[in-house]
Amino acid sequence: MYVYRVMLLLVFCGYLLSPLLMTGWGQQGSAWYRPFLIWGVLIALTLWLEQKRALDER
Amino acid sequence: MxxxxxxxxxxxxxxxxxxxxxxxxxxxxxxxxxxxxxxxxxxxxxxxxxxxxxxxxxxxxxxxxxxxxxxxxxxxxxxxxxxxxxxxxxxxxxxxxxxxxxxxxxxxxxxxxxxxxxxxxxxxxxxxxxxxxxxxxxxxxxxxxxxxxxxxxxxxxxxxxxxxxxxxxxxxxxxxxxxxxxxxxxxxxxxxxxxxxxLALGAYALYAIFSGPGELEQWLSGPAADLQQAHQLxxxxxxxxxxxxxxxxxxxxxxxxxxxxxxxxxxxxxxxxxxxxxxxxxxxxxVPLILWGAQRLxxxxxxxxxxxxxxxxxxxxxxxxxxxxxxxxxxxxxxxxxxxxxxxxxxxxxxxxxHPPVEQPxxxxxxxxxxxxxxxxxxxxxxxxxxxxxxxxxxxxxxxxxxxxxxxxxxxLLALLYWPGANRKGVMTGLGLGTLVWCLGLWLPLITPLPPLLAPLDLLLSLLGSDSLAPLPDWYQVSLTSLGLNALSLILVSLASSTSPQERAAAEACSVDAVIRHKRLPLSIADGDDAKKRLASALGEDVAEREVNQALASLRLSANDARPYALRRLRERIQANLSGLMGPSIAQDIVDHYLPYRHDGPPAREDIHFVEHRLEAYRSRLTGMARELDELRRHHRHMLARLPVGLCAFGDDDEILMWNDALSELTGIAGEEVIGAHRAALPTPWNTLLGDVLAGQRERVYHHAMTLPQGERYISLLRARLDTEAPADSAGGTVILVEDHSEMKWLENELIHAARLASIGQMSAGVAHEIGNPITGISSLAQNLRYDTSDPHVLETAQQIQVLTERVSRIVGSLVGFAHGGRHVGGNAFTTVSARQLADQALHLLRLSRPDATLAHANRCAPHVEVYGDQQRLLQVLVNLLTNACDACPTTDSIFIDAGQGEEGPWLSVTDAGPGIDPKIRARLFEPFATTKPPGQGTGLGLALVVSIVAEHDGKVEVISPLPGQARGTRIQVWLCSPVVHRSAQDAAPHEPNPDR
Missing domain, CATH: 1.20.1740 (Amino acid/polyamine transporter I)
Structure with a gap:
């Protein structure tokens, strides 16, 4: 259940802060793939939480 | 083309x-x-x-x-x-x-x-x-x-x-x-x-149009700066x-x-x-790679x-x-x-x-x-x-x-999962208003040239002093308005209107956090076959047969299973399967009409067995505190299941909620067969006995005699109600403890019998004392007669009188000795005893109780063998062994007492030519009440007593059955201490009997 709370918090924070992702389109100085990197980190975090949950339930 | x-x-x-x-x-x-x-x-x-x-x-x-x-x-x-x-x-x-x-x-x-x-x-x-x-x-x-x-x-x-x-x-x-x-x-x-x-298209854009990431970066920071006219949302x-x-x-x-x-x-x-x-x-x-590639082109x-x-x-x-x-x-x-x-x-x-599909071929x-x-x-x-x-x-x-x-x-959907208070009126109102706004604002304009229908709302907002919606895109306006109205009306109408009990039950089933309380409602159907017959009028015989069989197979139930629990599960599964076939509304109508619940019994209580079943199934999904609580529940359940006393629990409707292992062993009825069944479905005599206790006629039943497959047993039952002071916390019902008190009852009977024998023994001692005086007188007179006469006939008569009076004295002496012995006296009464004399006395006593027994040549003990112990208790050992031998042998002339001196010490043995010891009882031979004799003829305590007395003498008992080289016969050999060994041991340390030996 703690994992679910973390997940809920993560998604809610992501929802609130997500407009920040939109900046940097075609701008000099910021890599165009930055939003995808952030997204990738989020997926990795979810995968880690999922494995932790699976271990917890085993 | x-x-x-x-x-x-x-x-x-x-x-x-x-x-x-x-x-x-x-x-x-x-x-x-x-x-x-x-x-x-x-x-x-x-x-x-x-x-x-x-x-x-x-x-x-x-x-x-x-x-x-x-x-x-x-x-x-x-x-x-x-x-x-x-x-x-x-x-x-x-x-x-x-x-x-x-x-x-x-x-x-x-x-x-x-x-x-x-x-x-x-x-x-x-x-x-x-x-x-x-x-x-x-x-x-x-x-x-x-x-x-x-x-x-x-x-x-x-x-x-x-x-x-x-x-x-x-x-x-x-x-x-x-x-x-x-x-x-x-x-x-x-x-x-x-x-x-x-991905291939993206790679094409990156490598074929831009020649790689480096050029893309250069292009983005250079010539494309003007092209990137994207407005930030x-x-x-x-x-x-x-x-x-x-x-x-x-x-x-x-x-x-x-x-x-x-x-x-x-x-x-x-x-x-x-x-x-x-x-x-x-x-x-x-996406951006393709867009930028296209922009570059x-x-x-x-x-x-x-x-x-x-x-x-x-x-x-x-x-x-x-x-x-x-x-x-x-x-x-x-x-x-x-x-x-x-x-x-x-x-x-x-x-x-x-067009409901009822009665459709x-x-x-x-x-x-x-x-x-x-x-x-x-x-x-x-x-x-x-x-x-x-x-x-x-x-x-x-x-x-x-x-x-x-x-x-x-x-x-969110209310469905997380708000059990939402009801159909709220949802219908919310859906209606939201859909109306969406339909008028976005959907209809797709196919008809309608004017913007949100203008009145915009006007209303401006009148209220709010910002106008006009500069905002129409999808945004419609989304906010429709979803806002939808959610608001759902909440307000749900709060203001009442919710039906069926809706509340469904809300509990759907809600993520709610505790689902499945009720034990009785059904009007008798079993799976009955369900088929009833559904046949709605679905047709073939479909009804197939649907019920499918539900039974998935639940692993038999069509004859009449347990209320099984029937409830069957009804639920049929409803679910029909829901997959025809949707939940039609499925609900069909089962409500053809497989209805009865409402004539006591108020429905929680279906504990189902809750447990579900917890077991979902166990791996429980985490944290829920997991800990489940561990605790399993521990308590295990304790009840393995309790060495029979335990069963009943709901208020007499449905069996628990039937532990000890009760299964005692009754021969497996828990899985009866849990969820009605008490009346139990085999006789348990249904009536438990029914009497449940009905309150008898709260405690002591030593109730019952004929069970394992023989005549005495059962005691104790009942307790499960109600608590707070009815909301109580699942109701009754718990009954069922104990097998047969051994206690037999021991009680044996004690009564022993007390009676003891009083007879005391009387015998008195009688023997009273007989002893005249006998002594008769013996003295016969002696005097021998001195006073030289007539050979009279002398022979006097001698016979003396022999007979000696015999009477011996009998009286044995009786008095046996009556005064028998009680445990520890090592104080230990003496050196001749094995042959001991065997004679035992045979003598046995003849008193079995006058027809032919035991003339039974004593084969060597005269020189001596044992050290309490004579009266050793006599008891031999009497018990001889009694068992006589019971086992049809002819008593094949019973022998032997004695000898082995390396470990002297031994006594009683050998008979009976059928031998049943292998089934051999492991329990020395346990109290283990007997193969018919009821009333043996208590099963004889050998237990033998082992106990021999253990007091630091000896051991050995059973040889059948006899070596034969198919029949039994020899019980008792190993005892030699007087010499015992004396030297006594010199070394005080006598301490070893009961474990």
Whole structure:
């Protein structure tokens, strides 16, 4: 259940802060793939939480 | 048809042939089931979310809003990230109650067919723009590839092939929840193809147009600076888009269908939490590359041209073919699944509601063909809608209209899972208002030139002093207004109106956090066969037989099982299966009418057994404190189950809730057979005995004599009520302890008998004393007579008198000695005893109780053998052994007492020629009450006493049966201490009997 709370918090924070992702389109100085990197980190975090949950339930 | 059109047709057909081949290979098990049902296939199948919007619309949105296009993927990713709290509970509900669509779910939760019908109509209306979007995208694709006007005939043919595929691989079974592995695998292959094709297009843009990332960076920072005219999406609009796409991943008919109606495993859904976001990321990655590539080529100067940029990257046939296949893969899956989902909803909530299938011949066939016809209708309607929509309508607008329409179900869905207080009136009001605003504001303007109908609202807002909505895009206005009105009216109306008990029960079943309280309601059916007969009048004999058999098989129950618990589970399963067949509303009507509950018993209490059953099934899912509590529950349950005293628990309706191991052993009735059954269904005499105790006639029953398979037993029962002071916390019922007090009863009888014998012994001692005096007198007189006469006849007579009086004295002496002995006196009475004399005395005593016994040559003890011990207790040992030997032997002339001196010490043995000891009782031979004698003839204490006395003498008992070299006979050999050994041991240490020996 703690994992679910973390997940809920993560998604809610992501929802609130997500407009920040939109900046940097075609701008000099910021890599165009930055939003995808952030997204990738989020997926990795979810995968880690999922494995932790699976271990917890085993 | 020109060459390009023919090539496109062949390409499309070739692609569909691949899909057919994949689906067929999986359906016919040419592919291992482990592969086709793996989480990877499930995740890829969920990639059907990425439709024409993802591959075409997103590029247009990126042109317009920059990274704003990510809302489509990030919103859906949010839904899947929340899989454990959103998707898994929904899947559990859908699977448990066989709910195959959103309309089924709403109709089940709000116990209203009107709610189901409303959701169906809304889904149908909202899905039309989605279908039109796919059709328009395909039309544009054909136009771009063939450079000719899109042929309506070609798109109609495309729709016909899609219909055929959907019918062949998605509607072969009547039950919506049957496995469709072929279809799921085809969807997975589609996702794989569109991902590969789209990544290939992105790579083409990066390496063929830009010559690599370095040049792209240079271009972005240099000449492209002016081209990047994307407007940043307002934060509020961005969040609204995120919310809309978050909802669409759950609510769109095709997504609900693939996520919940298809049997994706829970493991797959949890893996989808990261798998689908990753898939969407990979699909979103090429979007900016393709857009920038098209911009560099100068072919994306507007949102409309950017939308189809994948066809403008190159004129190469291979690049065009890849782009065409990517879009085809994106649209096919959406069309197929949308048609299947909508056909199911229309069947359950429109067709069957209008014409209930009661008493219809060949129901399965009828439903199958109805479903197929509806699939064709949906696809045809979608094609018709696409023709009615203005061709210039933007792809993304069609998608947004569809998504906002389905989002009207989002407040209801969240309430369904997390707010048990929501009711059908609130949901209907919310859905009605939200749908009205959406329909007037967005849907109707797609096909009719209506004026903007939100103008009155805008006017109202300006009158109230709020900001005007006019500068904001209409989709945003409609989203806010419709969803706001929807949610607000749902909450207010639900709070203001009453909720029916059925709705409350369904709310508990659906709610994630609520405690589900299954009630023990009695049913009017007697067993599974009775259920078949009753359902036959509604479904026909064949269908009823098949449905009940299927339910019984899945529950592993027999058709004759009459336990109320089993019948309740059967009713639930039949209802769920019928729900998968005809939707929850019709299923509810049928079971309520033909398999009704009885309401004539005591108030229904919680079904504890079912709760336990479910906890056991879901045990692996419990975490944290719930897991700890479950461990505690299992521990307590284990304690009760393994309690060495019989225990059973009954509900107020006399339904058996618990039957522990000890009771199973005592009664010979297995717990699994009777738990959930009524008390009256127990075999005699338990039903009446427990019934008497439950009825309160007897709260305690002591030593109740019963004839059980293991013989005459004495049972004691103790009853306790389970009511507590707070009725809300109590499940009610009664617990009964059942103890086998047979041994205690026998011991009690033996004590009474022993007390009686003891009093006889005391009397015997008195009588012996009284006889002893005259006998002594007679013996003295006979002695005197011998001195006074020389007559040989008189002398012989006097001698005989003396011999006889000595005999009487010996008898009297033995009786007095035996009466005074017997009590444990420890080592104080230990003396050296001749084994032969001991055997003589024992035989002498035995003859008193068995005058007919022929034991003249029984004593074979050597005269020199001596033992050390309490003479009277050793006498008791021999008497007990001889008694057993006499009981075992038909002729007592084959009983012998032997004695000898071994290395370990002297021994005594009693040998008989009886049948030997039964191997069944041999292990328990020395246990108290272990006997093979008929009731009343033996107590089973004789040998136990022998072992006890021999242990006091530091000896041991050995059993040899049968005799060596023979098939019969028994020898009990008692090893004792030699007087010499004992004396030297006594010199070394004080005497301490070893009871363990």
């Amino acid at each position: 020109n060459a390009e059109a023919a090539a496109v047709t062949l390409l499309g057909l070739g692609y569909l042939v691949v899909l057919f081949a994949v689906a067929t290979a999986v359906e016919r098990h040419w592919v291992p089931a482990g592969w086709s049902r793996s989480p990877l296939v499930g995740i890829l199948a969920l990639g059907v979310y990425a439709n024409a919007w993802a591959l075409a619309g997103s590029i247009g949105v990126a042109w317009q809003w920059g990274y704003g296009y990510l809302a489509y993927s990030l919103g859906a990713a949010g839904s899947f990230l929340l899989a454990p709290v959103l998707l898994v509970p929904l899947q559990r509900l859908a699977r448990t109650h066989q709910l195959s669509s959103l309309a089924d779910l709403f109709a089940f939760r709000f116990r209203s067919r009107w709610v189901g019908t409303s959701v169906t109509l809304l889904s149908l209306t909202a899905a039309m723009p989605l279908v039109a979007m796919q059709a328009q995208a395909m039309g544009q694709a054909i136009q771009h590839v063939t450079a000719a006007a899109p042929a309506w005939l070609l798109s109609l043919c495309f729709c016909a092939i899609i219909t055929l595929f959907a019918i062949l691989f998605g509607a072969r079974h009547t039950h919506a929840h049957r496995r469709y592995d072929g279809l799921t695998a085809a969807m997975a292959v589609e996702s794989l193809i569109k991902l590969a094709a789209f 307002d934060a509020a609009q961005w969040r609204t888009l995120l919310l809309l796409f978050f909802g669409s991943a759950l609510l769109m008919p095709h997504m609900f269908h693939i996520s919940f109606a298809r049997p994706l495993s829970r493991r797959t859904l949890l893996a989808a939490g990261w798998g689908v976001p990753l898939l969407l990321l990979l699909l979103a990655l090429p 100068g072919v994306a100067d507007s949102a409309q041209t950017a939308t189809y940029a994948i066809f403008a990257l190159s004129t190469s046939p291979s690049v065009l073919a890849i782009a065409f296949i990517a879009l085809l893969a994106a649209t096919c899956g959406t069309l197929i699944l949308t048609a299947l989902a909508l056909a199911g909803m229309m069947l359950n909530h429109l067709a069957l509601i209008a 060949d129901l399965y066939r009828r439903l199958r063909w109805l479903r197929r016809a509806l699939i064709a209708t949906v696809i045809l309607a979608g094609w018709g809608f696409s023709q009615a929509v203005d061709a210039s309508t933007e792809l993304t607008r069609l998608g947004l209209v569809s998504v906002i329409g389905m989002a009207q179900c989002l407040p209801g």
